[in-house]
Amino acid sequence: MVIKQLSVFLQNELGRLEEVTDILYQNDINISALSIAETAEYGVLRMIVSDIEKAASVLKENDFSVKITDxxxxxxxxxxxxxxxxxxxxxxxxxxxxxxxxxxxxxxxxxxxxxxxxxxxxxxxx
CATH class of the missing domain: 3.30.2130.10 (VC0802-like)
Incomplete structure (x- = not known):
């Protein structure tokens, strides 16, 4: 089946991933699958979440760069x-x-x- 994936672009810094998971937790959004690819300076967090539109919105409100992909x-x-x-x-x-x-x-x-x-x-x- 075709599903929507949320990609979040993160600086490779202490606490950035935890900040994403906290925002999702505070907004009652569940992560059902994820993958992280990284370089020395940044990472790409790819996730399947319970409410993709809400997740994208609350992360953008917190200055994260996000993209929704099929x-x-x-x-x-x-x-x-x-x-x-x-x-x-x-x-x-x-x-x-x-x-x-x-x-x-x-x-x-x-x-x-x-x-x-x-x-x-x-x-x-x-």
Missing amino acids: VICIEAPDIPGSLHKILEGLTGAGINLSYMYGYSNGGKARLILKVSNPEKALEILP
């Missing part, structure tokens, strides 16, 4: 080769994968993918 969420068996089959399908269909993150629980893996063509990806993936 990503896809898929479920796959948590067995060897599952990820390879997904990537093989995307490559074979000419769909570029920009980044992904995920987790597994109870024999199932859930993956969040940023791809060049979300609709086509959902058609070809299991």
Whole structure:
């Protein structure tokens, strides 16, 4: 399914991530998935949250730079080769994968993918 992801751009400084989580907590917004990519000077926090519009609004009010992006969420068996089959399908269909993150629980893996063509990806993936 296509879902909305919130990206927050952070200075790589002590307490910046905690500030984001505090703002979300104070506004009763739950984080269901996240990923952080960093460089020496800044980081990109990518999150799936319970109320994306409210999260974007309250973070902007607190001077954070945010962006809402369409990503896809898929479920796959948590067995060897599952990820390879997904990537093989995307490559074979000419769909570029920009980044992904995920987790597994109870024999199932859930993956969040940023791809060049979300609709086509959902058609070809299991």
